[in-house]
Amino acid sequence: MAGRGRPTKFNPEYSETARKYCLLGATNADLANFFEVAESTIGKWLAEIPEFSDAVKEGREEADAKVAERLYARAVGYSNPHAVKIFMPAGASEPVYAPYTEHYPPETAAAIFWLKNRRRADWRDKIEHTGEDGGPITVVIRKFSDD
Secondary structure: OOOOOOOOOOOOOHHHHHHHHHHOOOOHHHHHHHHOOOHHHHHHHHHHOHHHHHHHHHHHHHHHHHHHHHHHHHHHOEEEEEEEEEEOOOOOOOOEEEEEEEEEOOOHHHHHHHHHHHOHHHHOOOOOOOOHHHOOOOOOOOOOOOO
């Protein structure tokens, strides 16, 4: 029965291409569109071709790490020591390049986003209350007599 069915469109060069495309944030749908296959084919390649799966994971992990690093920098503030201002003084024939360090203060929205995702239990907006052992909350209503 081996060898039955439609031959695969997979080419071993696709692994490196997919890794690079995933560095740019490609989803399975993006990969399917790029390789001109169905999204289910990408899922099949991920499940059956270890080199392809590893390349996609590597690209996505690297991209996610870079975004996390940049989000963290925005949350806590950072400095760019490579900034340059270019001036053209009156009467000068050449521009003047002035290197300086640009400072970016912490950004509240980035800090909140980071904490809500990294410290969910402490920073979530919605807190769910439960009863004993995670069950429903028991409400006891007592009626007092008029005496």
